[in-house]
Amino acid sequence: MREQILAAATRLFAAQGFDGTSLAAIAQSVGIRKPSLLYHFKSKDELRREVLEHMLAHWNEALPRLLAAATSGQDQFSAIVGEMVTFFTADADRARLVVREVLDRPDEMRELLESRVRPWVELVCDYIRKGQAQGRLHAETDPEAYCVQVINLVVASVATHDCIGALFAGGTGRDPARRNTDEMLRVARDALFTR
Amino acid sequence: MREQILAAATRLFAAQGFDGTSLAAIAQSVGIRKPSLLYHFKSKDELRREVLEHMLAHWNEALPRLLAAATSGQDQFSAIVGEMVTFFTADADRARLVVREVLDRPDEMRELLESRVRPWVELVCDYIRKGQAQGRLHAETDPEAYCVQVINLVVASVATHDCIGALFAGGTGRDPARRNTDEMLRVARDALFTR
DNA sequence: CCTACCGATCGGTAGG
């Protein structure tokens, strides 16, 4: 039951925001009453923190694959960005939650990004600097800033997924989401690799 | 007074979200009471729509510059993206509001994007296709999807401005926001132009 | 522009 509540809260927080979601709505969507929910989670804010922690646990599961991708033989780039895309597209609520938390609680999110994302960014930056020294990667790339761009791109693409189709011409073409993902990978790649 | 209310509502909606901002808080920040605010705006939702319209009015003011940039002699690219960056960095609340509305009311935002942004995107796409025919721009670029990436990048960079510094190493270097903007322009440029 | 007030809903508690 605790996990059903977590799942429902994740879905509703992602769709409607923390302030836009009442405890009664979460309870109803799992078939119980509000006081029963508060037996499993002491307060609404604790439920929010647990939702975040649950997502970070999945992030920690994905990290080994991410690091393996960063140190493997070749095409590390596609592997790393591919793992990021996989992580967020596997559950678009993850991207929406991150964006909402960044907007609603920037200070709290800064600390989380520093402790859970920045170490991995620095690893990728080391890889980029080595590639630059070898001439494989553009010398003018700012490694940290480049990583921020790619993260922005992946998270924003998934979070705004429902809206981006509005900027494409009539529905005769390929799946807009697929086109968008492909172009995102191309943009990130062409901005990094020399030719 | 009406404009003071609009300004306060814009700031608070951007910072705390629509559901996270009470009418009393908006009224207090301009030194009046809630019923007085409801004399100027019939309902909270009307106030929200007016805040959006106010931002779109500024967008319409910026469009001529954007279109002029798109059809000028050379370096159209830097001019267009520069105008977009100018528009959103001139008031970061614009980017935050757009992101919040996309998350909170995707259907409403789809219509807005179709009517107010897509025509301009199609113009830029025409420019890209001509450049591709001339060999100046990468043939493999998907014009519509590329525009979506650039918009995502600009809006997300400004909206998450307070948090991205957390992913940079210690404060010895240049201004993170400046580094981020420069890299964003470089990424967008290198993904478009042949060399 | 105000005071006074409305019903509804909020997060949370008591007690079983």
Add this chain to the structure above:
DNA sequence: CCTACCGATCGGTAGG
């Protein structure tokens, strides 16, 4: 896991 209930706050109205 429930019913019953709490004070606080919500958006909005009456009336001046």
